[in-house]
Amino acid sequence: MSDREIVIAFVGNPNVGKTALINAISGAELKVGNWPGVTVEKKEAIFTYKGRRFRLVDLPGIYSLSPYTLEEKISQEFLLDGRPDVVVNVLDSTNLERNLYLTTQLADLGLPAVLVLNMWDEFQAKGYSLDLRMFEGVMGVPCVPTAATKGMGVSQILDAVLDALQERRVLRVVRFDEVVEEELERIEEMLRDIECPYPLRWSSVKLLEKDHFFIEKLQEKIEYELPPWIDESRRKIERYYNEDVDTVLAVQRHGYINGLLKEVLKKPVQRRIELTSVVDNILLNRVVGLPIFLLLVYLMFKVTFDGSAPFVDWLDGFFNGFVAKWLGYLFFKLGLPGWVNSLVIGGVLQGVGLVLSFVPLMLLLYIFMSFLEESGYMARAAFLMDRIMHAVGLHGKSFIPLVIGFGCNVPAILATRALENERDRKLTALLIPFMSCGARLPIYALFAGVFFTKHRAEVVFSMYLLGMLISLIVGFILRRTVFSGEAPPFIMELPPYRIPTFKMLWRSTWLRTKAFIKKAGTVIVAAMVILWVFLNVPFGAPPEKTILGRVSSAISVLFVPAGFGRDWRPVAALIPGTAAKEIIVGALGQLYGVAGKDEENYSHPGSFVKDLKEQAEGFVGAFKEAFRLIFASLGSQALSVEEEESSVASAIKKSFTPLSAFSYMVFCLLWMPCVATLGMFYKEFGWSMVGLSVLLTTSVPWLVSTVIYTVGRLLGYS
Amino acid sequence: MKLSELQVGQEAVVVRVRGDAFLKRRLCDMGIIKGxxxxxxxxxxxxxxxxxxxxxxxxxxxxxxxxxxEVEVGGE
Known part of the structure; x- marks a missing residue:
């Protein structure tokens, strides 16, 4: 067995520093993947120590091994079928009372184990002390005090793992009262007879609990019917204690822990006032709590979008200006046909540029999100907002992703990760496209400037409000249909405040950004190529003869009820709009034939070195600009209205009435999110959610625009 | 009396936990148990x-x- 890989499962409550610990041990970056079939992250690191290969698997943070949440099911599944050689149970030393509860459940597995007493520095600073030798003796496995963020004790963990493995040191099982043990023995005997493939102690406890997840699992492995006498066993226990079995077991486990800690743990004589209490008295204050939260959200929004805007602009210029120009020049010199140039530059390069232009945005946002998450504030935000969000069937933590959606939908979908519950997370993500992102503003600006000159601001603002209103209605309906079922209880820990280290923030930020570039990037680039085909085949034909022109002419009749279907061109502009919403404005310009196609002139490209230097200077300038934007201006640049050229304005004036223009604006607001957002849906949730989102964002805008147009007509508007 | 009826800063001892299996189990796991x-x-x-x-x-x-x-104030 010496050359076989050693699989180590890291298990522990949320917020105990498991991931930081694995990073500290392996020194390498964790690989992030998804668990098969679900979207909870699976993090792994592989490395070699003392000539042995180790695979560290970071299981999701859980409080218990009950079958009720996805995280718990995943953990149970891996512990039973993933064949871990050793379980490393990471504990928050400052809260052993609660952390050891999971340990008592892990003990039933009978696997070699190591207990890691993390946050040992904090534990000591708080004045606690622990009789480590005695604790180790009672628990039966090696115990290692660590402070993962400082690297303390980390090197001992692997030696402890090897020790636990060689000596087969397993956690001591918690014995329940005789009444319970008798029944467990009976079940164990029966399980032995049917050759249960799982640890007997574990299995018998799970059968007594009637853990449906485990029972199904067992039935997949062996032909087996739950004998009816187990119900009799349960009733016996319940009669004896006048409590249900779950409660009886939980009480006895907690009782065992209390007894143990009385022996080994010395608490400080005088309880000091905790920092967390002091901070919470301000941040959760009934008067200033909400204003402070809203201010923080505003700051996060502003810094994320203003701070990244110059870099996004620079990247855009770098790809579409610099790279496109020189690549075009190269193609011209090689004598390649025009369509190759157009496909590579207009399709592939634009797609790559689009993906990469999100990187600065996501980096900034994710640093913020990680900070909120790791510091413990995210749970407070949910606490403050839950009442409002709950009214529409959402969760307190849904608020932040929805707000971020006003800047850009792509990072907003990423931000739904703060929601632990899969259903809440999906529901929130589906509502994000209705949040009017910054890219939709040029469309409103164009139409409001032409048709609603007197009420421009009000009309633009009404788009934002309408987006929110529609999202609430859609959320309400989805909650009662696709995402129906009882709301999960909102029992959330408010973890103690901790100051996250920069290294920690950077790691999780970079890891996720990398995953975005890899996974969503491929989808986005492919979609851009398909879009290019739509817009350019047959190559060189006028707009109405391309696939786009033909398709939109054919389907434009569908949009007659919404008020803008008599002309094929507004319909056609929506399709390139899926590349990025602001393209709709440019596409309208091209379709109405006002903006002539700018032909690149490759005969006098100028100096390559000079261009390169300009790009470098632009990059440096972006830093300056970012700082200026964050600190100098009060309003957010993400929401600023840019004036569009008037030639498009006069062209659309003939094609729309004020009412149909309003209907079109609403349609653009609610219409399919851009390719990058859909790519994010794919990356985070898979194809079925992409489909669901497309279905929602095609049917809802059609319905709403039609209603608006019809009602408007009835009220006498035109 | 119910836990929801306590004032801010008030302490009490848990007497009984009701609710469906999921809620009860969750609360138990988090340490909200009798006593x-x-x-x-x-x-x-x-x-x-x-x-x-x-x-x-x-x-x-x-x-x-x-x-x-369900909780009880002042009772140990």
Whole structure:
């Protein structure tokens, strides 16, 4: 067995520093993947120590091994079928009372184990002390005090793992009262007879609990019917204690822990006032709590979008200006046909540029999100907002992703990760496209400037409000249909405040950004190529003869009820709009034939070195600009209205009435999110959610625009 | 009385936990069991949820969940 890989499962409550610990041990970056079939992250690191290969698997943070949440099911599944050689149970030393509860459940597995007493520095600073030798003796496995963020004790963990493995040191099982043990023995005997493939102690406890997840699992492995006498066993226990079995077991486990800690743990004589209490008295204050939260959200929004805007602009210029120009020049010199140039530059390069232009945005946002998450504030935000969000069937933590959606939908979908519950997370993500992102503003600006000159601001603002209103209605309906079922209880820990280290923030930020570039990037680039085909085949034909022109002419009749279907061109502009919403404005310009196609002139490209230097200077300038934007201006640049050229304005004036223009604006607001957002849906949730989102964002805008147009007509508007 | 009826800063002892299996199990796992001391630490600005301290841990509970927890003030 010496050359076989050693699989180590890291298990522990949320917020105990498991991931930081694995990073500290392996020194390498964790690989992030998804668990098969679900979207909870699976993090792994592989490395070699003392000539042995180790695979560290970071299981999701859980409080218990009950079958009720996805995280718990995943953990149970891996512990039973993933064949871990050793379980490393990471504990928050400052809260052993609660952390050891999971340990008592892990003990039933009978696997070699190591207990890691993390946050040992904090534990000591708080004045606690622990009789480590005695604790180790009672628990039966090696115990290692660590402070993962400082690297303390980390090197001992692997030696402890090897020790636990060689000596087969397993956690001591918690014995329940005789009444319970008798029944467990009976079940164990029966399980032995049917050759249960799982640890007997574990299995018998799970059968007594009637853990449906485990029972199904067992039935997949062996032909087996739950004998009816187990119900009799349960009733016996319940009669004896006048409590249900779950409660009886939980009480006895907690009782065992209390007894143990009385022996080994010395608490400080005088309880000091905790920092967390002091901070919470301000941040959760009934008067200033909400204003402070809203201010923080505003700051996060502003810094994320203003701070990244110059870099996004620079990247855009770098790809579409610099790279496109020189690549075009190269193609011209090689004598390649025009369509190759157009496909590579207009399709592939634009797609790559689009993906990469999100990187600065996501980096900034994710640093913020990680900070909120790791510091413990995210749970407070949910606490403050839950009442409002709950009214529409959402969760307190849904608020932040929805707000971020006003800047850009792509990072907003990423931000739904703060929601632990899969259903809440999906529901929130589906509502994000209705949040009017910054890219939709040029469309409103164009139409409001032409048709609603007197009420421009009000009309633009009404788009934002309408987006929110529609999202609430859609959320309400989805909650009662696709995402129906009882709301999960909102029992959330408010973890103690901790100051996250920069290294920690950077790691999780970079890891996720990398995953975005890899996974969503491929989808986005492919979609851009398909879009290019739509817009350019047959190559060189006028707009109405391309696939786009033909398709939109054919389907434009569908949009007659919404008020803008008599002309094929507004319909056609929506399709390139899926590349990025602001393209709709440019596409309208091209379709109405006002903006002539700018032909690149490759005969006098100028100096390559000079261009390169300009790009470098632009990059440096972006830093300056970012700082200026964050600190100098009060309003957010993400929401600023840019004036569009008037030639498009006069062209659309003939094609729309004020009412149909309003209907079109609403349609653009609610219409399919851009390719990058859909790519994010794919990356985070898979194809079925992409489909669901497309279905929602095609049917809802059609319905709403039609209603608006019809009602408007009835009220006498035109 | 119910946990949801406690004032901010008030301490009590859990007498009984009601509710469906999921809620009960969740609360048990978090240490809200018979005989355990609980204290209401904060109430959210809009009155719901509430923050409860149990076993050295701060938990956020909705009022509807706190309704299911029966407590006794002053009784050990």
């Amino acid at each position: 355990e001391k609980v204290k209401v630490e904060h109430v959210a600005p809009l009155g719901d949820p509430i923050e409860v301290v149990v076993k050295n841990t701060r938990l956020s509970l909705r009022r509807s969940e706190a309704d299911q927890i």
